[in-house]
Amino acid sequence: MAVSELIARLRVRLDPFELNTDITLPAKGVSVIFGPSGSGKTTLLRAIAGLQPCDGEIWFNGNYWQGNGRHRKTAERPLSYVFQEASLFPHMTVAENLDFAERYTLRPGNASKRDDLIELFDIADLMSRRPDRLSGGERQRAAIARALLRQPDILLMDEPLASLDDARKHEILPYLERLKNEFELPIIYVTHSAYEAARLGDYIVALDKGTVVSQGELYDVISDPKFPGDISREAGTVVTGIVDSVDAQWHLAQIRTGSSALITVPANNLNPGDAVRLWIRASDISLSHEPLKENSISNSLPCQIEDIRHDPNPALMIVKLRAEKIELITRITRQSASHLGLEPQMHIYAHIKTAALI
Numbered sequence: 588m589a590v591s592e593l594i595a596r597l598r599v600r601l602d603p604f605e606l607n608t609d610i611t612l613p614a615k616g617v618s619v620i621f622g623p624s625g626s627g628k629t630t631l632l633r634a635i636a637g638l639q640p641c642d643g644e645i646w647f648n649g650n651y652w653q654g655n656g657r658h659r660k661t662a663e664r665p666l667s668y669v670f671q672e673a674s675l676f677p678h679m680t681v682a683e684n685l686d687f688a689e690r691y692t693l694r695p696g697n698a699s700k701r702d703d704l705i706e707l708f709d710i711a712d713l714m715s716r717r718p719d720r721l722s723g724g725e726r727q728r729a730a731i732a733r734a735l736l737r738q739p740d741i742l743l744m745d746e747p748l749a750s751l752d753d754a755r756k757h758e759i760l761p762y763l764e765r766l767k768n769e770f771e772l773p774i775i776y777v778t779h780s781a782y783e784a785a786r787l788g789d790y791i792v793a794l795d796k797g798t799v800v801s802q803g804e805l806y807d808v809i810s811d812p813k814f815p816g817d818i819s820r821e822a823g824t825v826v827t828g829i830v831d832s833v834d835a836q837w838h839l840a841q842i843r844t845g846s847s848a849l850i851t852v853p854a855n856n857l858n859p860g861d862a863v864r865l866w867i868r869a870s871d872i873s874l875s876h877e878p879l880k881e882n883s884i885s886n887s888l889p890c891q892i893e894d895i896r897h898d899p900n901p902a903l904m905i906v907k908l909r910a911e912k913i914e915l916i917t918r919i920t921r922q923s924a925s926h927l928g929l930e931p932q933m934h935i936y937a938h939i940k941t942a943a944l945i
């Protein structure tokens with residue numbers, strides 16, 4: 588039976604730089620390769636893609652891409668690659684770029700999801716334009732749709748937001764999240780941004796100076812002091828929900844999630860019944876033994892503590908909570924953890940200070 592994983596035991600020598608990895612990534616969800624500039628992230632991604640010569644072995648779902656006497660060329664690996672700068676063909680319109688990808692699909696005879704992708708990435712109005720008449724964010728959305736039309740078994744993305752300003756980054760992140768949730772396609776995502784790693788990553792590999800210094804599920808690495816950068820500061824949870832009601836007087840919407848307690852957020856243009864996604868930062872949740880009563884929008888969720896860990900910052904603790912069907916992570920001071928006498932399995936209230944709509 589094919590094993591659902593990507594194994595990369597490899598070495599790249601780019602004198603004086605050397606990359607050595609022995610990693611096993613789950614072939615599902617988003618695996619993030621994280622690390623500072625020059626740590627070897629792009630080199631690793633390129634080696635996995637067959638774009639960078641390397642020693643060692645790479646296998647995907649039980650098939651050798653390299654090793655055991657085999658070396659599959661990039662075109663023979665069932666992958667698509669999204670570069671930092673959107674790499675659409677400049678002389679073709681968006682529609683022609685998509686046509687091209689469909690012609691060279693890895694699964695001839697398998698209906699492409701062209702219409703779904705055009706809708707997912709919201710590019711219907713861009714189809715007749717050439718890349719030089721698109722914004723950076725539009726170009727990248729079209730480039731990702733094109734990469735997916737190849738119908739790969741895995742998508743490799745090298746800092747796809749790096750060339751965009753902050754506003755454009757925040758515009759594209761929700762598309763990446765929808766891609767992650769709506770397509771059962773494993774993604775390897777290179778970034779130096781702890782925020783992107785925390786928001787998109789299911790499994791994280793941290794590189795430093797060409798070596799893997801930490802790897803694991805997001806919740807495991809955020810408490811790892813070896814992890815470069817302050818990823819726990821960026822940790823949080825994405826929660827999905829439906830707008831239950833809108834308070835027109837105060838411009839607030841109440842969101843029904845997997846917890847029986849509603850979460851209140853600024854209403855923006857929401858209407859009852861709308862599906863929404865919330866990003867709740869670990870540092871925006873506080874805990875207490877009683878629900879907050881001072882007003883009706885306190886966002887107090889009854890929870891049970893699943894796990895408690897030390898944060899790399901010695902003043903802080905990380906607490907994993909379950910509020911019925913939703914899971915939350917909070918980051919609180921050691922002092923308040925001690926005052927509250929927190930212990931696994933304890934029932935507690937989580938107070939969400941802010942939940943951002945994403």
Ligand SMILES: Nc1ncnc2c1ncn2[C@@H]1O[C@H](COP(=O)(O)OP(=O)(O)OP(=O)(O)O)[C@@H](O)[C@H]1O
Pocket residue numbers: 601602604622623624625626627628629630631779
């Ligand atoms: N073709 C090359 N020849 C020699 N050295 C190279 C080559 N390509 C990359 N390097 C070096 O390898 C190291 C790792 O580069 P790489 O691009 O993989 O890092 P990165 O983590 O992706 O960085 P960034 O976040 O800045 O893109 C760097 O020191 C870089 O200078």
